[in-house]
Amino acid sequence: xxDWRKDQEIVVMEGRIKVPYRWAAGxxxxxxxxxxxxxxxxxxxxxxxxxxxxxPPRRNxxxxxxxxxxxxxxxxxxxxxxxxxxRRHHPQLSPLPLPFGYGIVRLEGADTGFLHLxxxxxxxxxxxxxxxxxxFAQEREGSVLDVRYFRPVREVG
Amino acid sequence: MEPVAxxxxxxxxxxxxxxxxxxxxxxxxxxxxxxxxxGMTIDQVDNVVTVSNDFFDGRTISSMAIQDACGSYDxxxxxxxxxxxxxxxxxLMRILSGSFGxxxxxxxxxxxxxxxxxxxxxxxxPIYERFLGVEAITSSALQARAYMDKYGVTxxxxxxxxxxxxxxxxxxxxxxxxxxxxxxxVMASPYVAEPLKVLDCCPIxxxxxAVILASAERAAKITDKPVWVRxxxxxCDAYHLGDRDLSDVRALQYAARKxxxxxxxxxxxxxxxxxxxxxxxxxMELMWLEGLGFCDPGDGGKLTASGATALDGKIPVxxxxxxxxxxxxxxxxxxxxxxxVLQLRGDAGERQVDGVRAAVAxxxxxxxxxxxxxxxxxxxx
Numbered sequence: 001x002x003d004w005r006k007d008q009e010i011v012v013m014e015g016r017i018k019v020p021y022r023w024a025a026g027x028x029x030x031x032x033x034x035x036x037x038x039x040x041x042x043x044x045x046x047x048x049x050x051x052x053x054x055x056p057p058r059r060n061x062x063x064x065x066x067x068x069x070x071x072x073x074x075x076x077x078x079x080x081x082x083x084x085x086x087r088r089h090h091p092q093l094s095p096l097p098l099p100f101g102y103g104i105v106r107l108e109g110a111d112t113g114f115l116h117l118x119x120x121x122x123x124x125x126x127x128x129x130x131x132x133x134x135x136f137a138q139e140r141e142g143s144v145l146d147v148r149y150f151r152p153v154r155e156v157g
Numbered sequence: 158m159e160p161v162a163x164x165x166x167x168x169x170x171x172x173x174x175x176x177x178x179x180x181x182x183x184x185x186x187x188x189x190x191x192x193x194x195x196g197m198t199i200d201q202v203d204n205v206v207t208v209s210n211d212f213f214d215g216r217t218i219s220s221m222a223i224q225d226a227c228g229s230y231d232x233x234x235x236x237x238x239x240x241x242x243x244x245x246x247x248x249l250m251r252i253l254s255g256s257f258g259x260x261x262x263x264x265x266x267x268x269x270x271x272x273x274x275x276x277x278x279x280x281x282x283p284i285y286e287r288f289l290g291v292e293a294i295t296s297s298a299l300q301a302r303a304y305m306d307k308y309g310v311t312x313x314x315x316x317x318x319x320x321x322x323x324x325x326x327x328x329x330x331x332x333x334x335x336x337x338x339x340x341x342x343v344m345a346s347p348y349v350a351e352p353l354k355v356l357d358c359c360p361i362x363x364x365x366x367a368v369i370l371a372s373a374e375r376a377a378k379i380t381d382k383p384v385w386v387r388x389x390x391x392x393c394d395a396y397h398l399g400d401r402d403l404s405d406v407r408a409l410q411y412a413a414r415k416x417x418x419x420x421x422x423x424x425x426x427x428x429x430x431x432x433x434x435x436x437x438x439x440x441m442e443l444m445w446l447e448g449l450g451f452c453d454p455g456d457g458g459k460l461t462a463s464g465a466t467a468l469d470g471k472i473p474v475x476x477x478x479x480x481x482x483x484x485x486x487x488x489x490x491x492x493x494x495x496x497x498v499l500q501l502r503g504d505a506g507e508r509q510v511d512g513v514r515a516a517v518a519x520x521x522x523x524x525x526x527x528x529x530x531x532x533x534x535x536x537x538x
Contacts, residue, residue: 010176010177012176015215017215021283023283023284025284029284029285033284054400055399056285056397062395062400081303081399082299082300082302082303082306082403082404083299083302084295084298084299084301084302084350084351084352084353085348085350085351086295086349086350087347087348087349087350087351088347088348088349088350090274090290090292092272092274092275093274093275093278093290093292094290095288095289095290102289102291102295102296102298102299102350103299104299104303104398104399104403106399112397112399112400113398113399113400114399115285115286115289115291115299115397115398115399116289117289128302128303128306143288144284144285144286144288144289145288145289
């Protein structure tokens with residue numbers, strides 16, 4: 001009875017699930033993304049209870065659950081909190097050629113970090129505390145990729 | 158808490174690809190092993206909790222597709238989408254509700270059937286984060302860097318975990334990746350996302366596991382070797398990585414404190430004999446050891462270098478080989494519980510640690526250990 005299993009080649013069905021989604025950014029997310037797109041400005045929201053400025057902006061404070069009604073304009077420069085340099089390219093995921101990085105950046109005026117891409121850095125240059133700045137895309141469409149990436153601040157002159 | 162025991166456990170072998178088995182086949186195998194271990198038949202199972210993830214399985218309401226394999230007909234079933242430790246927690250609650258005397262909890266995962274990076278990318282927010290291409294390894298690299306920077310932990314410290322856990326896996330027949338390694342070899346493996354190298358990362362795996370929980374009354378009829386749940390707790394932290402200090406393990410500290418308090422444990426360093434924790438990446442073993450209170454923050458590397466966490470050390474950690482030696486997602490947390498059960502019963506074979514009276518099992522959910530579940534298990538109530 002066991003013979004039928006011997007040398008049996010297992011059938012494998014291949015498939016690809018491709019389902020379109022339409023994720024609403026909501027009122028708060030929309031205002032944020034529009035400011036990125038139209039004015040190249042970063043906005044955050046401040047919690048009236050604990051005073052924390054959230055970036056990206058939040059409708060409610062996850063700490064104290066109050067509604068964050070106040071909008072705050074943030075700088076386009078910030079501080080690198082942590083980072084990684086990606087060394088393995090993924091054909092469907094990597095948005096930039098190697099070596100690019102990911103970093104968590106705390107923008108001037110914000111209390112929370114912002115996950116984004118790092119590029120235009122020298123080998124060994126990245127470190128926690130490094131000042132970085134946003135590089136905006138020429139063509140902007142209202143997404144976080146309207147910021148192409150963050151790069152180390154280079155003072156000119 | 159009313160006493161609840163683990164009365165049966167079953168694990169399939171973890172392998173890179175188990176093509177001969179569909180995921181329902183793996184579930185069936187794990188459930189049969191757990192029933193056999195408990196000396197039970199399926200009609201003695203009062204209710205079933207399954208653990209699965211629709212993205213990994215490539216079908217919606219994935220839990221319904223494996224009910225046939227776990228003998229759920231005519232039973233109350235429910236589902237957890239998350240790590241197995243959380244599934245078992247829910248199974249435990251169902252017994253504590255008084256409605257059920259026994260719960261079968263089973264989890265499955267076939268990493269071979271999809272694309273890990275694409276699926277872990279999909280755990281990130283589609284408005285703010287997903288388009289960046291970040292996934293499990295790159296996000297964990299951010300945490301590893303934050304942790305290592307804060308405490309001066311080195312890549313060599315992390316490499317020691319890889320050497321130890323892959324070495325332990327030689328004594329575990331279900332482990333996927335026993336490897337004889339040196340720190341130099343781990344250090345020489347290529348970077349995936351700095352500071353994480355190939356040998357700092359868990360493999361992709363296929364596997365399934367099951368545990369059977371029972372009330373004290375039912376446990377007494379089922380087994381003479383019950384393993385008791387002395388304490389258990391979980392705790393969650395922020396979703397967005399930028400909202401957290403990634404080097405901080407406050408959610409784990411909170412869960413651990415609560416679980417220890419339930420178990421009447423005041424000093425885990427003296428009162429816990431063995432730990433199975435969620436080492437998806439080497440640095441995580443160090444961080445989680447600190448969060449669980451087995452050393453001070455930042456001292457995980459020193460503790461590991463001292464040999465204390467080795468199989469013959471004072472507090473063996475991941476004697477099974479850990480997630481680094483086999484990582485079916487979701488299943489992995491149940492496997493942490495199961496290894497503790499086997500060690501407490503004295504059934505851990507070649508890797509049996511002497512005199513295990515209390516053990517800690519730990520699982521995580523969400524990116525970079527967003528939430529943690531801590532179990533304290535013991536041979537006595």
